[in-house]
């Protein structure tokens with residue numbers, strides 16, 4: 001059983017702080033995705049788990065063991081790299097079996113395990129080939145096979161799909177998901193693609209600039225983002241943001257701005273005082289076409305996808321927003337339109353970008 | 359488009375080949391001259407140098423110069439000495455310098471960059487400037503061999519081998535090649551459970567064919583062409599290499615035919631080595647898909 005525990009984990013390269021204090025628990029068997037923009041420190045964090053980077057400060061526990069000083073090979077982890085990192089001079093068979101060979105696993109057991117991994121990944125027919133003779137997707141399978149045969153407690157994936165084309169990426173995503181169910185091992189998966197994160201994860205860790213922004217299930221993050229960054233990062237198309245001014249009233253909070261006509265919503269508003277500039281967030285799918293809606297604007301672009309219609313609207317205050325409407329919406333470019341929304345779908349953020357409790 | 363480009367391309371290829379042929383000739387002519395001359399008596403050899411006949415096996419052709427050369431000098435011994443010393447040095451230096459290159463490229467240790475800078479700085483020190491101090495050093499070194507402990511390394515094989523086992527150029531070649539390899543390869547091997555030495559031996563060296571071949575050729579030529587050092591450290595014929603052996607042919611009046619015969623003979627190991635490496639080199643590229 002191997003869960004992981006990060007306690008105040010820091011990483012600096014010289015004077016540059018890359019990971020600025022991560023506290024995180026990962027349960028055994030969980031599929032955790034680290035997601036965040038490029039350069040935010042996802043790979044660095046993963047590599048610290050693998051033992052490929054020193055931990056500058058803090059403590060990392062895998063299973064029952066503090067592993068700060070433990071060699072990579074003794075951590076019970078296996079890693080799949082974005083570049084596959086297959087040994088170019090070895091056949092697929094030898095690539096997959098390399099770890100077992102180093103462990104002096106008897107030949108017959110080794111052979112059995114290699115063939116078992118090949119069967120799981122449907123690459124039995126590739127065993128005699130060299131990596132140079134494989135396609136990108138096949139190489140990725142071999143890389144995963146190499147991880148599987150070692151039966152690690154923790155699998156680490158660093159953007160394993162980003163070198164593949166879109167269709168293949170979907171397939172492999174499903175296979176990795178299936179693999180997780182079959183093996184029941186803990187998996188940590190790094191990606192900058194929030195769709196990948198949403199579809200794969202039991203638990204998502206959103207990182208930005210070396211700081212954990214929020215940890216939660218995909219739906220928690222989608223419905224209850226704790227700050228502007230998470231709200232903007234999770235969800236596609238992205239959440240729309242409008243600047244508004246708040247006023248406290250008996251009924252709750254009255255908000256208004258250049259883009260939004262006066263709207264009163266029920267909210268305790270304990271964090272807000274009258275006159276505060278706050279940010280309102282509304283997801284594209286929460287726009288409703290309605291004659292008495294509080295948002296008014298001109299349609300600038302219409303994309304009809306059949307099941308839905310994506311429209312770009314320039315609101316009265318000049319802000320451009322994206323709305324995802326019904327597939328049979330009659331809006332055309334140049335139309336003036338009004339949109340409403342269910343008040344409980346609104347997200348409010350204070351001047352620091354933190355979500356305002358409702 | 360394609361039809362317009364065709365003749366242009368042909369012209370380019372043609373020019374390229376013409377240039378290559380010219381370069382090949384520049385390199386081939388001395389060799390042809392050497393071999394052809396080795397077959398001629400001295401008088402004719404000297405007379406022919408003023409005409410195209412210098413490159414043609416015409417006139418009084420025989421192997422007499424070769425027989426004479428073998429009578430004059432223990433050629434077999436010299437070639438053996440050279441091949442032995444060169445071979446051991448090449449193998450030893452490939453091993454030691456690739457290890458050093460591996461450390462510089464992949465390991466982290468205090469002072470790494472400083473040490474590497476110093477190593478590379480030694481590239482600009484000409485051997486001639488350190489030859490005499492080095493002679494004084496090896497003259498006082500101990501060595502434990504088949505005859506027990508001895509002082510002074512003069513008149514031995516190891517005095518021709520050990521000082522050249524590690525050199526900056528070879529280390530530098532390996533460092534450069536290793537630095538360009540994907541870092542993930544090493545990391546994957548580390549996670550697979552390889553020790554640093556296993557990473558070196560099982561992952562890195564098998565894909566280092568191109569740099570091994572390059573380093574081997576450069577080292578082989580440098581060692582095989584050694585003259586000054588063996589002249590300084592080998593007074594007895596028993597340990598002398600081919601270049602020093604050349605002296606036997608420059609006596610009161612130089613026998614040019616014999617010189618050419620001797621040179622032709624001692625060039626053979628070099629050619630054999632080139633051919634061998636070329637095949638190994640191509641095989642290594644073909645098997646790894648990594649280009650040199």
Ligand SMILES: Nc1ncnc2c1ncn2[C@@H]1O[C@H](COP(=O)(O)OP(=O)(O)O)[C@@H](O)[C@H]1O
Pocket residue numbers: 013016018036037038039040041042043044045
């Ligand atoms: N060896 C290194 N030396 C200095 N800075 C580094 C090193 N490796 C990564 N960084 C920096 O750390 C930050 C995080 O990198 P990384 O973890 O690779 O980001 P991500 O995987 O999220 O794109 C980046 O700003 C990167 O420039």
Ligand SMILES: [Mg+2]
Pocket residue numbers: 042043044159
């Ligand atoms: Mg990364």
